[in-house]
Amino acid sequence: MSSQEAVKVVVGLGDRAYDILIGSGLVARAGAEIAARLPGIRAAIITDENVAAAHLAALSESLEKAGIASTAITLPAGEKTKSFAALQQVVDGVLAARLERGDAVIALGGGVIGDLAGFAAGIVRRGMNFIQMPTSLLAQVDSSVGGKTGINSAHGKNLVGVFHQPRLVLADTDVLDTLPRREFRAGYAEVAKYGLIDRPDFFAWLERNWQEIFAGGPARAEAIAQSCRAKADVVARDEFETGDRALLNLGHTFGHALEAATGYDGTRLVHGEGVAIGMALAHRFSARMNLASPDDAARVEAHLRAVGLPWRMPDIPGQLPDAERLLAYIAQDKKVSRGKLTFILTRGIGQSFIAKDVPASEVLAFLRENHPE
């Protein structure tokens, strides 16, 4: 795909609508794309050490060529960077650079950097311009769309943050070539999620085309664009997560509990892998509740297995806490409303729905049945 053929997805949020550009060579073109939309600005690039080594020089040069002076704030890579301490470091760095409200914070990195930089952009001077340049598949299809930002707390993940929409998202598909295969696969779990939520045809297309997506052919940009469109549709319907947007949490309630249960140890389980197992469990649990056919649960499991993703609890290396403890992790999740359990369940492929008042006893029994021990 040449640099002129970026796919554009428009996220329709009234006067805060913005473009997502998806394609090849977008790091090199970033300066021009940004200057065309926000003339005369200065910028702070927030990135991590790994991404900085690979892409920071190219981005800085691209901005400079477009007349955008920039400063870079580089943080350690990893989930621990979604902390109050790192937030304060970014906020102080942006203020030290004397950026004003009309200037921009640019997130160059994966979901951690995007969430952190977006939160900082949302609170410095009560809201600066924010530009996302997601460098992982997960970030390109998930965290770069929707305006959710945040950090973790001792009490759980993503419990502190704001809604702050970007002005522009630049998803360069080339940068994904340097991703570790495991990380690419984990991001793919979220791609599959959009099919499972409400796009059965997209899921069927993924079943046929996943190998090309992994190889980097035109199907990759198409899969990312479809995912962004799917998420943008949900977000436009429910920007502040008061209703339908919860559908995006398909697989996340089980998934977050498993991430917590493994101490957020990325050597055992990364977020996308938790979501993969969580989606499989959500379908299997729906079948157990006689909501969906067991065949659909099996189809989801088969696809996740085919692409090399974990799909059941025994796929997680090491010991897991017992079922009671896993349920406690679920009840701690922020999607619990007034002590009742809310899950995203399904009536079949592409037929997810929000189930409130799911009996904790059924969840516990299900966890026991599916527990490795």
Next chain:
Amino acid sequence: MSSQEAVKVVVGLGDRAYDILIGSGLVARAGAEIAARLPGIRAAIITDENVAAAHLAALSESLEKAGIASTAITLPAGEKTKSFAALQQVVDGVLAARLERGDAVIALGGGVIGDLAGFAAGIVRRGMNFIQMPTSLLAQVDSSVGGKTGINSAHGKNLVGVFHQPRLVLADTDVLDTLPRREFRAGYAEVAKYGLIDRPDFFAWLERNWQEIFAGGPARAEAIAQSCRAKADVVARDEFETGDRALLNLGHTFGHALEAATGYDGTRLVHGEGVAIGMALAHRFSARMNLASPDDAARVEAHLRAVGLPWRMPDIPGQLPDAERLLAYIAQDKKVSRGKLTFILTRGIGQSFIAKDVPASEVLAFLRENHPE
């Protein structure tokens, strides 16, 4: 005024409209007023040591009677509490109490507590219910209306925060009786400000009735209600401070510079006093620029002097930095747009306007003329 006669001001912000109740006995009635609007919630009360000693027990009891379980987080009194460290303490405390999105953070205190607690409410779970119970005159007429929240940074005051509207404001006029006289006066500067912005009749009424407002008669609640209405009008026109809302900064550009120049040392200058001097300077500077009559500047100065407020730089005890340094403090202020100086100037009493591109050289000359040395 009996407890049944609270004055109600409605802040019209569409589906986020909320009531400000102003009157006597509202701490004791808080539980009932909150439960009527947000049934079934739990709450965290954020307060400071001074206010806690005077009013926390009464508020907790009132909440309990209305069936609202609450936890209290008490911080040291003073501007230093508007810090990242205190923000993290409040956020962690609210999460430790396992409050959910639909529960409430209640700010019981002055502007510092309101700004801090509002910021925490705005970022815990990306936005919880927020209730303001302002206990200073300044907070009742200023910071409790408008949704601005925030903390200070090494780079300046209020540089970090969010817009987060309260669900309810309860301004108990009785609690002002225990305020130190100096603090009450400082709050009165912001009352006068609303007259000077665009309500010349209100300013004239204040000139006639200020003694009754200080004494605590019915004029006090009326002055507070008028101030809230005035601010609510501006906020409803411009919630996110992209235009007219800047009028509320009348007196604040000079005032913030003087606060910074005195190292935010409250023994020398508190915020409202800085605003008083700043308003007098804004009128005097407007006269110097031939925008307003010197008579109007003299009238503003006379009223501030009459109520016992400082109104000129020599009224600040101790040495001030020189005029060049004061200008540097002004240029650091967040209301500077792209290196140009923006001031709120006036064409006379109640005729303020936003002046962009004010020449720094004129400001410097004016500061030299009015400097005590």
